[in-house]
Amino acid sequence: MSSSTDRRKFHLPLHFLFLLLCLLSAAAADELQILLALKSAFQGSNTNNIFNTWNSTSRVCSFTGIACNENGFVRDIDLSNQNLSGFLAADAICQLKSLETLSLGFNFLDGTIKEGLNNCVNLKYLDLGQNSFSGSFPDISSLSRLEHLNLNNSGFSGTFPWKSLANMTGLIRLSLGDNRFDQSLFPTELLNLKKLNWLYLANCSLGGPIPKGIGNLTELINLELSQNNMVGEIPSEITKLNKLWQLELYDNKLTGRLPSGLRNLTNLENFDASQNRLEGDLSELRFLENSVTLQFYENNFTGEIPAEFGEFKKLVNLSLYKNKLTGPLPQKLGSWSKTDFIDVSENLLTGSIPPDMCKMGTMRGFFLLQNNFTGEIPANYAKCTTLKRFRVNINSLSGVVPPGIWGLPNAEIIDLTSNQFQGPITSDIGNAKTLAQLFVSYNQLSGELPDEISKATSLLSIVLNNNRFSGKIPGTIGDLKLLGTLYLQSNMFSASIPKSLGSCDFLSDLNMAENSLSGDIPSSLGSLPTLNSLNLSRNQLSGEIPMSLGSLRLSLLDLSHNRLTGAIPKSLSIEAYNGSFSGNSGLCSTDVSSFPRCSSRSGMSKDVRTLIICFSVGLAILLASLTCFLFLKKGEKDEDRSLKEESWDVKSFHVMSFTEGEILDSIQQENLIGKGGSGNVYRVSLANGKELAVKHIWNTNPNGRKKFESTTPMLAKRGGKSKEFDAEVQTLSSIRHVNVVKLYCSITSEDSSLLVYEYMPNGSLWDRLHTCQKMKLDWETRHEIAVGAAKGLEYLHHGLERLVIHRDVKSSNILLDEFLKPRIADFGLAKIVQATAGKDSTHVIAGTHGYIAPEYGYTYKVNEKSDVYSFGVVLMELVTGKRPIEAEFGENKDIVSWVSSMLKSRESILSMVDSYIPEVYKEEAIKVLRIAVLCTARLPELRPSMRSVVQMLEEAHETFKLLKIVIGKDDAAGNKKMELVKGIEN
Template identity: 55%
Template sequence: MLSRTISTKLSNCTSLQYLDLGMNFFTGVVPDLSQLSQLKFLSLNLSMFTGRFPWKSLRNLTRLSFLSLGDNPFDKTPFPLEILNLQYLSSLYLSNCTIEGRIPETIGNLSLLESLQLSINYLVGEIPVGATKLINLQMLELYDNQLSETLPVGLSNLVNLAEFDVSTNLLFGDLSELRGLSRLESLHLFENNFSSTIPEEFEEFKYLRQFSIYTNKFTGELPAKIGSWAEFEYIDVSTNYLTGSIPPDMCKMGKMKKLLMIQNNFTGRLPENYASCTSLIRLRVNNNSLSGRVPDGIWSSPNLGITDLEMNQFEGQVGRNIGEAKSLAHLFLANNRFSGELPMEISNASSLVEIRLTSNLFSGEIPVTIGSLNKLSKLLLQDNKFSGAIPESLGSCVSLNEINLAGNSFSGQIPESLGSLASLNSLNLSGNKLSGVIPASLSSLKLTLIDLSNNMLFGRVPQPLLLVAYNGSFAGNPGLCADGSKDLRECSPVSHKSCQVKLAMYCFIAVAVVLMFSLSYLLFLKLSKIDRKSPMNRGSSWDVKHFHVLKFSEDEIVRSLTQENIIGKGSSGNVYKVDLKCGEQLAVKHMSSAEILPKERTRWPEYEAEVAALSSLRHMNVVKLYCCISSEDSNLLVYEYMPNGSLLDRLHTNNISMDWSVRYDIGIGVAMGIQYLHHGCERPVLHRDVKSKNILLDEEMKPKLADFGLAKIVQSGKVMDSTHIIAGTHGYIAPGKLLYAYVITKVKTIYFNIYLRVNYKFCPLCLSQISGAVLYL
């Protein structure tokens, strides 16, 4: 590679026809080139030239057919009009060389151009109609600029175009001008504002190999035969509003490497054809409404590096052939309905870096052979039905930095071997049945988060762990103690023998107390049979429909519905706080009893709407509905408990200030929740009553949308169970209901804006930033 500056003596080479100084490390400016009038080929790209390029020199280089000046940090300049005189030019590369302004209409005068590349500049305005005269163009790249408006009329004239890339601009409109470009091999339109449907003609593009349209607003279905003719390499249609099924034949020629369809509304099964697509290296279809079993060959695909099926309704088991997936690094299956045991063969997938199985129905034990996964950095199995002991071999996964096994039924002791995981910084074993003492070996870890709450641990908490713990890290373990901790009892300096005696005494007292309370409770039940106001006395049997893994029974819920546990009252009934034996807390809404309803109805619309709306929702900003419990004349809804109450309480009734960063985070969280309701579900849900009273706050002040009693579900362009009665709270009523009997989801953001302006009116910056998020609702 050459360096330093170019001598001005270069201008003496008046007979020079070919000059290639590209890909070097020159300094300074490009000298005057006007004397090199015989030049046909000039390449200076990627050579670190600076300053102002001598554009006027080009007036004399009329023989040029190839000009490449890109990837140099020249001074910013408008499009150099001198180039328009180069009538023999067939290839022009000016990408990434600081050109600003508009592309001139007269670009069409360069009639011999076959390649035009102006990407990564500061170009604005529309793509000129003059460009449609360049009928010899085979490559047109304008990506990463600020071009706007629609695709120019006449673009269909470029019938020889093979590569078209206008990604990362501000373009909008439809793709009708591309219908006739049947020679396209590569089409990139991502990160714009295009809308409408994908033209059916695209399925007849027999040379198409690359198709990327992610982050737009496309709707409708993908053409069924798209990608089935040529050696199709990849498709990325993520973050649109596409529906229907996944085209089945895109790997027909066996060359497909990437199938990316994240965050759309695709339905149906994953086509069986992709089970034999051994060329795949990335499969990502998360955040759709796909269902059924995963084709068996997907699990063992030899080149797949990432399998991402999260946020769908897939079911069945992980195939035992997953051990054959030698390239698999990321296995993402969270928020589905997968079940069964994690196969032991997964330990043979030696490239695994991350396993994310959160919120499924997996059961059984973690394979004891998991220690062979020495590249594994994250093991996230929370909210499943796993049981048995945590294997000691987990300590052999030397790269682990995050373990989350919360919300399962693991038992036994915490393995000592976890203390040898030098890279571990997050350990969450909460909500299990773990017992014994906390291993002292954990003290050597450099943890930033530890949560061992709601287990059956006892003994002294190692002092180093107290330094990284938060208030609830060890809650729900009555046997734990610590010195100098305000959240745990003090440890008593007693002998081992004394501890055994005291433990026996405590057990005896506990058994006696339990028996006494049991007898008292039975007596209370007998005496309270005549009390018809208690919801637990009216139904002879309970019907439970659960939507998450439950750690409680209906009897435990019903017994807690007493007067002293009422935390709220509404028009449809009372809300109770329930403390479970395991240490967790729930909120239970008891809908009005049958005695105050017409005799022919035992369930009323708010109850059915809330169950229908929440039963299938899975989002961090939507309150979790664990189950519904009903009898002949009582209806109960069991939710997660929100310790910080509603946003209304925090803003108006409590003497607790909220800084603007917290309010900002709450606004963003509510916006993400509404976006999920409108576009992230199989059937969009319209809340219809978003207000501060219906926004609940968890212990970390994260917002969750609640009270779906007025919600409606949209399906096939209709709103289920529509009514002509205006629904919602005055000031927050969905504007769609004021005009039509059916509600349109896009209208819902209007009254969310009302909520924003009410709660953020004194922070214009917060309001403007959050309002930006509303555009995507």
């Protein structure tokens, strides 16, 4: 009996053990099915192939991104930054009863979040930030164990359930910023979360005052309330937060003085209260000796800058511009640390410039403009080779500018305007290889302009007016191919105007008034394709007014008060130029009543010229008519004649690994990949595995008429074997640039032509942004495409012997290779500007609707600035993800007008950025959008050159890389603080 009882006692635990194993096995099977369902809910191109291990034959705990507890149940799901799209299956996920971590940040998830998330009762870490969800965020009051909640920039809107956070007393990090919640006061529910060390509530529609209870959150190391509508004073209780490392309050409506007691914040490194309505002095900041960045610009601060700032050993960035500060800058400012930028512009500061702000050789931005500084520029700054922007304009500075300042090798802008500087611009300026803008007007500078200025080949603007410069203008100034503005007025320049200025194809504004220039006006000025304003008044110029000036479309022309003689050209004798020729007693005119009539001899000469011109035009028309008749007769032939029967002329431009026969054999229907206005495009697969794209252009159409408007490189108005066609294709064939599609050869016959290009396997940018082939391009790739395409256009505009205007820049003409590197393609409407042709006067509207520059509305004349406009539209596509024409823009509106209408507030600007672009990149995207707005200026002369566009795009990215260096790694909440270097753009 006892033996039987013992056996029962022994078997009973085994029975329960077996039952437990069965239950565990069933639970494990359930978790497998849950995760497989989760996998199916997530879509998109996952570059890391994270789901390769997620299959029914593997153990759940071996799945990539999954971690299990000691009992083998799923504890953590970490799929952050995996390029996932789809929806969040909260009901399924919350069936994982042991789940403690759910991290899905930095993806492309969308849709609404269901109430089922409330069932994840064991969650300690929830990260859904940097996604594209919609609707309101659900109540999660049951998640009382939560320690980390990150929802920043996740797309949520509506009313946030603040009350659901009240019981989360263990919450350590809370990041809810950059969402469009309904306007609300600061949630008092947060004031009892005593363990919080990270609170990110920037840009989430908070209003009202900062509550005094904020002082209860004594564990905070980061407090960010920026870009809200908070009002009132900064409460003194904030000074109880003595563990704070970062305090961000910028872009609110805060008033009053800085609270006393800020000296308690001895760990504070980054403090930004810019763009508020604060007043009083900065004396409370003098104790913050660990400061790295201090930014208080655009307020109403008064008093002096604390002298203690000069002793701060870590201070890198100081931005105090647009206040009412007085007194001197601390003389030791920047002496101890690797200063990046100092901006104290637009104040009432006095005294001398501190000598050692670039002592460590790291300064990039130096902004003291619009103050009352006196004394000289310290010689030390001539050695500051890292400086990019040097602006001390509108002060009372004096003395000789240290020679090395002129030659700073990385400077992009030097602005000394409106001071009392003396001495010359020295030959050092030849070393300023990146200098784009030189502003020194309204000083007492003197001497000759050195010839070496022509070596500063990046110069876009030279503004030297109202000084005492003398001598000749360097004859080599025409080497400045990018020059757009040249102001030399009100000086003492003498000798003649250099003829080489006619080589400055981008010159739009030329003012040499009030000097002592003599000699003739160079006729080469009449060939400047973008010249908009020409003022040569009050000099000693002589001779006749060049007829070539009549081809210019000038908004301002002033040749008054010189010694000009002869007839005023008829093309300039218009009401718009009234007064432009006064003070020249030797001029005559048959049209301007205020001048004496020209002699009969002059009139006779003019009549003869008119007869010659009329005869020449008539002869040209006759010859053109005869040519068209011959072309029409020649085109009456059988269209179906085999390509093989034609006689072909091959011109190769690169080393070819294929034969003419291989190309001809591939011009078949099954290889057709595209059609255009001038012919078809075929993909050719060679025996060696290489692929090519071949464009087949018929020079006659089925009716035997010549195709006068080809959309193929340089075939417009040309026959297949003309000398013009050969010359223009030869020019294109000489292009060797990584961002312009490669033309291997042309194969021409009497009736058609084949152009053989490299093949681009990833289609066009349009495909990747807008069609069924849409690929979620990350921001880094988008920016690389923008820079690459800009460099391709820059090469066409600036890098060839003759300017090439593309005339049909659009996203579908930007092709992408296997690595998504861009190539400018399809030069079908392109125009090569001849050296002697002046402006392009093509009377055909070229381009594609949505990309066409507005000047087509009032003139058919086109220059390279039309390409710049079209490229600006492409930049807008890259940033917004929208097509140039969308129904949402409204009737008769395009993307340019839509963007313009949205430039109202930071919130509306941010809303334009494509939702696929994560928050960390949105600031850079906005910078690119600003460049796009510049490119699409209505007036062509206000648009930058492509050389400038490339520089601006690269500079925008460099600023972003600097941010990552300054900030270091992402914080645990996934926040990038783009504001740490605000002010650098001055």
